[in-house]
Amino acid sequence: MRKALAITGVIILVACGLWMANQSRGQNHIAATSSSRIQSERTQIDAESVIALPLRTKARNREAAGPRATHAPSRLKEFMLPPIAIKELDLQDALRKLMTHYEDACRKSGEAPLPLTFDIPPAAPRKLTLQLAAGNFNTSVQLLATLAGMKVSRKDREYRFEPLSDERRQLSRDLKVSPNFNRALSDMAGLTTPIGTFESDSPHVLKPLREHLTLLGLDLDPSTQVSLGASANLTLETTSAADAAAISELARAISEQPPTQLKFSSKIVELPAASTWTPPDGSQMTETEVLSFMRQAAQQKGTSLITMPSVTARNGQSSEIEQTREFIYQTDDVEETFETRNVGKALNFKGDLLGFGQEVGITYKDTTVDFDPATGNQPLFSSIAIAGNGFAHVGGTRLTVHTRPDGSKTVLLVTPELIDATGRPVHCGK
Numbered sequence: 001m002r003k004a005l006a007i008t009g010v011i012i013l014v015a016c017g018l019w020m021a022n023q024s025r026g027q028n029h030i031a032a033t034s035s036s037r038i039q040s041e042r043t044q045i046d047a048e049s050v051i052a053l054p055l056r057t058k059a060r061n062r063e064a065a066g067p068r069a070t071h072a073p074s075r076l077k078e079f080m081l082p083p084i085a086i087k088e089l090d091l092q093d094a095l096r097k098l099m100t101h102y103e104d105a106c107r108k109s110g111e112a113p114l115p116l117t118f119d120i121p122p123a124a125p126r127k128l129t130l131q132l133a134a135g136n137f138n139t140s141v142q143l144l145a146t147l148a149g150m151k152v153s154r155k156d157r158e159y160r161f162e163p164l165s166d167e168r169r170q171l172s173r174d175l176k177v178s179p180n181f182n183r184a185l186s187d188m189a190g191l192t193t194p195i196g197t198f199e200s201d202s203p204h205v206l207k208p209l210r211e212h213l214t215l216l217g218l219d220l221d222p223s224t225q226v227s228l229g230a231s232a233n234l235t236l237e238t239t240s241a242a243d244a245a246a247i248s249e250l251a252r253a254i255s256e257q258p259p260t261q262l263k264f265s266s267k268i269v270e271l272p273a274a275s276t277w278t279p280p281d282g283s284q285m286t287e288t289e290v291l292s293f294m295r296q297a298a299q300q301k302g303t304s305l306i307t308m309p310s311v312t313a314r315n316g317q318s319s320e321i322e323q324t325r326e327f328i329y330q331t332d333d334v335e336e337t338f339e340t341r342n343v344g345k346a347l348n349f350k351g352d353l354l355g356f357g358q359e360v361g362i363t364y365k366d367t368t369v370d371f372d373p374a375t376g377n378q379p380l381f382s383s384i385a386i387a388g389n390g391f392a393h394v395g396g397t398r399l400t401v402h403t404r405p406d407g408s409k410t411v412l413l414v415t416p417e418l419i420d421a422t423g424r425p426v427h428c429g430k
Helices: 002-049 072-078 091-109 138-146 181-188 209-215 241-255 287-298
Strands: 083-091 118-121 126-131 150-153 156-165 167-175 224-231 233-240 260-271 304-314 318-330 339-352 356-372 379-393 396-402 409-420
Touching: 002 318, 072 138, 072 167, 083 091, 091 126, 091 287, 091 379, 118 138, 118 356, 126 181, 138 241, 167 241, 181 209, 181 241, 224 379, 260 287, 260 339, 260 356, 287 304, 287 396, 287 409, 304 318, 304 339, 339 379, 339 396, 339 409, 356 409, 379 396, 379 409
Parallel strands: 118 156
Antiparallel strands: 083 126, 150 156, 167 233, 224 233, 260 304, 260 409, 318 339, 339 356, 356 379, 396 409
16 A cells, blocks of 8 residues: 555656646747747847938838927928039939938927938939029929929828829920029029029020920920910920929929018117116017017117118028218318218128028128317217127017127117018918
């Protein structure tokens, strides 16, 4: 009986040992499988994170980490970029350069850039050479796509590109184009300067329309005939659907960037030494803040306000307004020689469209004259000079302050506004 129990015990111990070994092997197998799966996921994540550029062909990118964008994708049609030179770049490299300028414009204007992506199918690369004039981001993408033989659409933060269909059929189109259509093509081809946006101001003799298109890389089909008529009408006859689509898209893109101007309004406030007003930390003021400041200044005895006439300039050009007079004075009593000097106020402005506003440069000089109390006739000139450069949002006002040794202040308020050729605001508010 004891022997039977001992044998049974040994059998039970062996069975337990075998069961525990199998469990251990099972656990080791699960652990190994789990480790392999995690490693595979980590490898996939690492491979995705290597894709740093927003350009891609049909592969998906992970959204780039960073601060939340401060504007919606729909506002890219308002976001202004400076002139950009594209020289012998394929579409991908041209878009990379465009993104570099977009991110730089965001940094200067206080915006956080959107994590944009570009879905570009593999195709024979066409080298692009053109001068993109100052214009909005969305239209700049459109121009690059059209000249690369692509059509483009945007869905949220993704631009999708497709080759233009080149089916053969007879096509006739009568397009209404911008009055400066041919001039805009000449500017893009680098034959004229983009700063002159109104054809009536240009002394240049423009080349024929087809020649401009050829210089921009559009090798039109022999069947394609284009001509510009009166009242900015473009007539198109072709059997190439690709040519018809490209010219139509160029006409639409250029019409979406009409000639614009910058209007500058300025006020000069002279505050006495006893004024308790303290300049704000920033160099920009909203319309509400300007009105509040003007009310406070008006309540201070000894304050003076001068509203200067407004002045208009094209994007990138300087303009000046003066309220001066000629002061003639004698410099030599014996020979009776005289000199002339301008006395008064002079303001110079320069604005460049950027983001949702303008980068504004301002210089102001105020020259006054008095007479030496000892002689009563010797003129004494004194001047103050104020210079400033920085970004101003649409509807915002640049603030520059000059403080004299006695504590009195000259406050210069400059408000830039984007207007069209008729003087109407192009867009207001951010």
